[in-house]
Amino acid sequence: xxxxxxxxxxxxxxxxxxxxxxxxxxxxxxxxxxxxxxxxxxxxxxxxxxxxxxxxxxxxxxxxxxxxxxxxxxxxxxxxxxxxxxxxxxxxxxxxxxxxxxxxxxxxxxxxxxxxxxxxxxxxxxxxxxxxxxxxxxxxxxxxxxxxxxxxxxxxxxxxxxxxxxxxxxxxxxxxxxxxxxxxxxxxxxxxxxxxxxxxxxxxxxxxxxxxxxxxxxxxxxxxxxxxxxxxxxxxxxxxxxxxxxxxxxxxxxxxxxxxxxxxxxxxxxxxxxxxxxxxxxxxxxxxxxxxxxxxxxxxxxxxxxxxxxxxxxxxxxxxxxxxxxxxxxxxxxxxxxxxxxxxxxxxxxxxxxxxxxxxxxxxxxxxxxxxxxxxxxxxxxxxxxxxxxxxxxxxxxxx
Numbered sequence: 001x002x003x004x005x006x007x008x009x010x011x012x013x014x015x016x017x018x019x020x021x022x023x024x025x026x027x028x029x030x031x032x033x034x035x036x037x038x039x040x041x042x043x044x045x046x047x048x049x050x051x052x053x054x055x056x057x058x059x060x061x062x063x064x065x066x067x068x069x070x071x072x073x074x075x076x077x078x079x080x081x082x083x084x085x086x087x088x089x090x091x092x093x094x095x096x097x098x099x100x101x102x103x104x105x106x107x108x109x110x111x112x113x114x115x116x117x118x119x120x121x122x123x124x125x126x127x128x129x130x131x132x133x134x135x136x137x138x139x140x141x142x143x144x145x146x147x148x149x150x151x152x153x154x155x156x157x158x159x160x161x162x163x164x165x166x167x168x169x170x171x172x173x174x175x176x177x178x179x180x181x182x183x184x185x186x187x188x189x190x191x192x193x194x195x196x197x198x199x200x201x202x203x204x205x206x207x208x209x210x211x212x213x214x215x216x217x218x219x220x221x222x223x224x225x226x227x228x229x230x231x232x233x234x235x236x237x238x239x240x241x242x243x244x245x246x247x248x249x250x251x252x253x254x255x256x257x258x259x260x261x262x263x264x265x266x267x268x269x270x271x272x273x274x275x276x277x278x279x280x281x282x283x284x285x286x287x288x289x290x291x292x293x294x295x296x297x298x299x300x301x302x303x304x305x306x307x308x309x310x311x312x313x314x315x316x317x318x319x320x321x322x323x324x325x326x327x328x329x330x331x332x333x334x335x336x337x338x339x340x341x342x343x344x345x346x347x348x349x350x351x352x353x354x355x356x357x358x359x360x361x362x363x364x365x366x367x368x369x370x371x372x373x374x375x376x377x378x379x380x381x382x383x384x385x386x387x388x389x390x391x392x393x394x395x396x397x398x399x400x
Contacts, residue, residue, distance in 0.1 A: 017040055021040075038377060046242050050279050063275065080284070108251065108257070114136075114138070116139065120168070123369030139165075143157050147373075152182070153189075174321060175323065177325045179327070181321040192227075194227060199230065200232060203234065208240075219231070304385060305376065327375050346364070347371050347374050358388075358395040359391065363375040
């Protein structure tokens with residue numbers, strides 16, 4: 001009898017963002033002059049004091065296993081961060097450290113979801129939310145949002161999607177891929193609905209300090225105190241501290257959930273990298289002036305790039321409020337033909353056209369749940385972004 005793979009892995013799709021990023025990097029390695037606007041990571045280097053902390057950790061011999069859920073010092077720094085930025089109080093048993101924010105989300109899904117449970121996700125969504133839910137045997141329920149309303153949450157649609165199988169709601173603000181920040185009123189309404197129906201809220205706050213409105217971050221439990229008992233807060237150092245490759249995420253939530261997630265992690269990866277934990281400790285405890293500098297640079301890049309896109313015919317793009325992505329509507333280009341006779345019919349065909357003819361890498365919107373859009377990352381220098389705009393405009397003008 002032929003040995004086969006599991007049904008779950010047969011149904012699992014690879015991350016399209018990582019696929020496109022890998023393709024762009026491979027072409028660049030071959031000598032192709034690629035402008036990679038697909039990557040979801042800051043182009044800034046990890047700050048020097050954080051790198052020095054990692055070197056010191058090595059020299060001090062902090063190279064062995066740690067507790068599964070992270071070192072106490074890092075947990076304490078996370079608790080302080082949540083207290084400072086959200087006025088939320090957590091104990092050591094309500095916090096854990098993971099190998100990136102993605103593992104925290106995966107742990108949470110494995111801990112709270114059973115087969116046939118349903119999880120509400122707002123589209124456009126980060127590409128890994130539905131697969132993470134599906135790997136737990138549950139079902140993602142997608143609620144559409146529209147750019148005309150700045151991708152705001154439709155509370156009536158949310159209410160109508162809830163039934164006896166609903167177990168959780170995922171919120172990501174600022175959003176990947178749209179850069180949308182849900183307003184306080186919407187978050188409060190989601191929290192109140194979760195309380196009413198006794199649903200978990202998974203709040204993915206990974207971009208929380210990269211917002212362009214000058215305001216501090218907020219989430220469901222910081223706005224509605226009663227929601228804290230139902231909320232799993234996920235965050236990390238990857239985006240805010242330019243530490244994507246260090247792979248340190250964390251979560252805070254009800255003690256029983258954190259205990260369950262720690263048990264799951266003990267049987268999967270065990271502790272996160274010990275050296276990276278000490279680097280993350282320095283990130284949270286050390287000087288942070290660079291965050292505002294990086295944020296201001298992203299804000300400038302955002303305006304430059306989005307305004308440039310809006311000058312290209314057939315493209316509409318709402319102005320992002322945070323993170324470092326924009327999500328332009330490219331449906332106005334559908335039906336047009338390329339010079340070699342191909343037709344732009346969807347987000348994938350346009351992304352492929354831009355990569356092939358403009359040497360600009362993007363991510364098709366279908367990966368985020370809406371085929372009328374594509375995602376660009378503006379985590380690149382202004383000079384690179386301007387060159388990318390020039391290339392995009394030239395090849396778009398060639399569409400017939």
